[in-house]
Amino acid sequence: METTVRVLPDADEVRVIVCAGEFDQEAVGPLRSATDEALTDPHLRRIVIDVRELTFADSSVLHLLVRLLHSGRLVLAGPLPPQLARLLEVTGMAAAFTVAEGPEAARVL
Template identity: 40%
Template structure:
């Protein structure tokens, strides 16, 4: 399945990355590049990762989200996981990562 990462900046320091498809070992580099570009922007205050159209996430995808959470903390940037697909939310819960992220329905 094709993975897409579409990034939108609101001009007020909030960037949203819309991730669709699968976040796995093949697509993590594309995801990382997109969110790192956001994180390195001087005006970045918050990154929102919208997972409403993400239907699969393996351990490398989870690791990318955990790493992003850490890097955001190091840069003083907030991270919000938005609207995770039910399958992805289940994986987050089963792995004990629910409290690691700020998740908004």
């Protein structure tokens, strides 16, 4: 599967960033760019990362998600893929993240 990042049009001060494929230190650049742009937008009340099609994530993705978590605006749109759920579990971070069942549910949290 190709690694892709898509930024959906903002709606109701919410930006959804869709991730698909394998994300590691080499491939995380486009996701980092999309999230950096979202973090600097003061009009956004919520940043949703749709991880349903993510097949692999390493510590570089975890670091990026933790940085977003500190903004207080992050919601993950799941369900979480097994590999990402395991990464969050073994690092003790699973309980720190808000996970909604899909992007539409994440938009309204």
